[in-house]
Amino acid sequence: MGIIVPKIYSNLSKMWTKVLNLENSLFPELKESLRIEEFSNKESKLIKILDFAEIEKFVTTTSLTNSPKDREQIARAFIAKSVYNFQTTRDLINRLHVDRTLRILCGWRYKNSIPSEATFSRAFKEFSELEIAQKAHEQFVAEYLSKKTFFYNATDATKIPLREKAVKVEKVKPKPKKRGRPKKGEIKEPKEPTILQQQKEMQTVEEKLSLVSTHCGVGIKQNSKGNREAWIGGKLHISVVDGDIPITAFYSGANVHDSSVALPLMQETSKRINYFYDLQDAGYDADIIREFSTQLGHRPIIDINPKNSQILRDKIALKRDEKIKFEYFGLMPFIEIKDDIHYKQRSMVERVNKYLKDDFGCNTIFYQGATKVASVGILSVCIHQSLKLVT
Helix, strand or coil: CCCCCCCCHHHHHHHHHHHHHHHHHHHHHHHHHHCCCCCCHHHHHHHHHHHHHCHHHHCCCCCCCCCHHHHHHHHHHHHHHHHCCCCCHHHHHHHHHHCHHHHHHHCCCCHHHCCCHHHHHHHHHHHHHHCHHHHHHHHHHHHHCCCCEEEEEEEEEEEEEECCCCCCCCCCCCCCCCCCCCCCCCCCCCCCCCHHHHHHCCCCHHHHHCCCCCCCEEEEEECCCCCEEEEEEEEEEEEEECCCEEEEEEEEECCCCHHHHHHHHHHHHHHHCEEEEEEECHHHCCHHHHHHHHHCCCEEEECCCCCCCHHHHHHCCCCCCCCCCEEECCCEEEECHHHCCCHHHHHHHHHHHHHHHHCCCCCCECCCCHHHHHHHHHHHHHHHHHHCCCC
């Protein structure tokens, strides 16, 4: 039995019309003004992403740059840096000086009009603080994807290494526990609730995210080969739907557990689009997450973590040599989660992680402010993958 892919092409006529207008009017005019025969793949991709992102709408006037016009041009270069996969601002400026097409697409006619590296850096920092990329991403989803219904929402986190010092967290040393039974009348101190338990009682996404640290930290994760690896920096938590389209992304410190961002991710994604299934790996194996997904009207399909799974302890009695299985919505007695036809679609979030790192500048970040790179990368991938549905 194959998976039924939702036919949303007919609902994307607005996007298709805009693409046609680009190719029939803007592209020929640009080619004529630039006196070139054809755009490269990178240039075509950049033109479409810039036109759909409309990032200039979110630029406000301040004293950081020479004029409002410069700020709009720098905002376009903000996206070009991600699309061209430049690792540093200096690489972007060097390319702008030698690449006339890129320079004009960003809005500068002459080389001597390009601002200094310091101006770029100050503007990029402010763009990050104003969250203009996040706002442009949210607007694109609202305008072109919000009325569509998708099958799957896959959630995962990817590491973002940084060249920063990890923020030291002062840990409160717990009082040594006395061995044996408590004395008569002695009251045990209650355990401090986990982040998930606290988030369960909160209503808004902002309240849930307030418990999540965004400071640079030290993370340890098991890679695909089963080896544990450590890094200094942060994590990017992403929700991705059919077509490898990232809908929501939140940044956290590297020492934050993946499950701590699961509830706000599902809640925010449910606000933005409609979907049926929540797909998550064993790092999200918690009853609170399953219950929250069900409350939102979705079907949770989460891999089992044998260390802490309540489902495994309560519902399944297995011998040591048997594989882990779980009850699947009552449709089948038992199936293996790894072989489940729905769970296999979780690979789309892993592909988006690859796009971000290999194609959109999130592989190596040489300076502070990972959210600058990550947010623009998410915006670019979202538009690029969405356009594949209609082109």
